[in-house]
Amino acid sequence: MQKPVIGITCGDLNGIGTELIIKTFSDHRLLEHCTPVIFASNKLINFYKKTMPEAAFNYQSLKDLTKVNHKQVNVVNCWEEDVAIIPGQLTEAGGAYAVKSLQAATQALLEGHIHGIVTAPIHKKNVQSEEFKHTGHTPYFKEAARARDVLMLLYTDNIRVALVTEHLPVKDVAAQITKGALLSKLQLLQQSLRRDFGIDKPKIAVLGLNPHAGDEGLIGNEEESIIRPAIKEAKNTGALVFGPYSADAFFARRSYLQFDAVLAMYHDQGLIPFKTIAVGEGVNFSAGLPFVRTSPDHGTAFDIAGKNLADATSFTTAVFECVDIINRRREYEERNKNPLRKVTGEILKNVEDERIDETIG
Numbered sequence: 218m219q220k221p222v223i224g225i226t227c228g229d230l231n232g233i234g235t236e237l238i239i240k241t242f243s244d245h246r247l248l249e250h251c252t253p254v255i256f257a258s259n260k261l262i263n264f265y266k267k268t269m270p271e272a273a274f275n276y277q278s279l280k281d282l283t284k285v286n287h288k289q290v291n292v293v294n295c296w297e298e299d300v301a302i303i304p305g306q307l308t309e310a311g312g313a314y315a316v317k318s319l320q321a322a323t324q325a326l327l328e329g330h331i332h333g334i335v336t337a338p339i340h341k342k343n344v345q346s347e348e349f350k351h352t353g354h355t356p357y358f359k360e361a362a363r364a365r366d367v368l369m370l371l372y373t374d375n376i377r378v379a380l381v382t383e384h385l386p387v388k389d390v391a392a393q394i395t396k397g398a399l400l401s402k403l404q405l406l407q408q409s410l411r412r413d414f415g416i417d418k419p420k421i422a423v424l425g426l427n428p429h430a431g432d433e434g435l436i437g438n439e440e441e442s443i444i445r446p447a448i449k450e451a452k453n454t455g456a457l458v459f460g461p462y463s464a465d466a467f468f469a470r471r472s473y474l475q476f477d478a479v480l481a482m483y484h485d486q487g488l489i490p491f492k493t494i495a496v497g498e499g500v501n502f503s504a505g506l507p508f509v510r511t512s513p514d515h516g517t518a519f520d521i522a523g524k525n526l527a528d529a530t531s532f533t534t535a536v537f538e539c540v541d542i543i544n545r546r547r548e549y550e551e552r553n554k555n556p557l558r559k560v561t562g563e564i565l566k567n568v569e570d571e572r573i574d575e576t577i578g
């Protein structure tokens with residue numbers, strides 16, 4: 218199978234993004250799995266390289282995306298001018314050049330020069346401008362790919378958490394919890410678990426919105442009027458979808474271990490438990506796009522930027538996961554192209570129906 222070419226964006230110039238890139242690709246073994254193309258500038262890389270004397274990071278500049286060097290880390294100069302780099306500071310340039318890196322990598326992705334993308338963190342407020350009005354990478358990629366919908370999915374070894382609503386003020390969350398939104402996210406989640414994670418019959422848990430999943434309508438009625446009917450409709454299509462569960466008890470009792478993924482209603486409901494469980498090793502994946510995009514599960518970390526203190530585990534894992542998902546998608550597509558080859562060991566492993574305890578939570 219051809220080694221995937223992975224585009225890497227630098228994120229906010231003054232955050233920990235470039236340090237994570239240098240740390241990750243100082244391990245030359247990654248080149249056995251992928252060909253990295255970093256969208257940034259030599260000057261940015263060299264600035265941070267000087268703060269990390271131990272880093273064994275080498276690269277070659279790439280001018281023509283059709284001439285990627287598969288034995289090296291490639292760096293595309295997205296800008297030539299001098300830009301002030303002030304680690305830990307929120308500057309206009311820090312956000313504006315993060316967008317330049319992102320736009321150049323996205324163009325390369327859409328033109329087919331790279332097979333997947335790993336994004337270093339941006340500062341959401343600092344990237345806002347006339348040409349970038351998104352609350353994060355996820356809605357940006359949805360628009361760039363002209364996707365019908367997209368699903369924010371964070372995962373580590375023993376848990377996958379997907380979100381119905383993403384970066385939304387809490388006061389607006391309830392209005393966005395509609396049957397249509399739930400069914401759309403459930404469909405993307407189910408499809409992604411099959412195609413991107415190789416799980417033929419995924420089991421999905423859906424959380425409630427209100428405390429104690431509404432306590433039978435006493436503390437809010439979205440569970441009865443919206444979430445339960447959506448689950449029923451999804452089940453009618455054959456999907457293994459269960460809930461709604463009380464979010465606190467669900468995580469406290471580790472019920473997520475019984476499911477392939479959990480659908481949370483809003484950001485902190487899903488991501489506080491997730492980040493506590495994943496402790497800096499999680500990966501953020503945008504499901505539902507025609508290409509594979511991953512990122513670390515943390516932000517710009519301005520407080521430690523430029524100090525050589527950043528832990529690159531989540532970023533490195535995001536690179537490996539980008540490669541793995543690309544390869545699994547290729548296998549899935551290959552398998553589904555030819556109906557005679559559809560029955561694989563992975564499918565046979567799941568053939569026996571499992572009983573699911575619907576009483577938890």
Ligand SMILES: NC(=O)c1ccc[n+]([C@@H]2O[C@H](COP(=O)([O-])OP(=O)(O)OC[C@H]3O[C@@H](n4cnc5c(N)ncnc54)[C@H](O)[C@@H]3O)[C@@H](O)[C@H]2O)c1
Pocket residue numbers: 233336337338339340341342354501512513514515516517518519520521526527528529
């Ligand atoms: N994928 C992304 O682009 C992404 C993801 C999350 C947050 N953000 C953005 O980042 C900005 C800052 O967010 P925040 O302060 O909530 O979270 P943060 O993750 O940047 O920082 C929270 C704390 O964790 C520490 N930390 C984070 N990553 C670390 C690492 N790799 N190694 C060691 N310590 C690390 C930081 O030093 C800080 O103390 C916000 O604008 C937010 O929107 C972007």
Ligand SMILES: N[C@H](C(=O)O)[C@H](O)COP(=O)(O)O
Pocket residue numbers: 352353354355356488501512513514515516
């Ligand atoms: N919600 C993510 C997190 O908290 O880790 C993060 O902000 C990433 O958002 P985008 O992937 O949309 O940039």
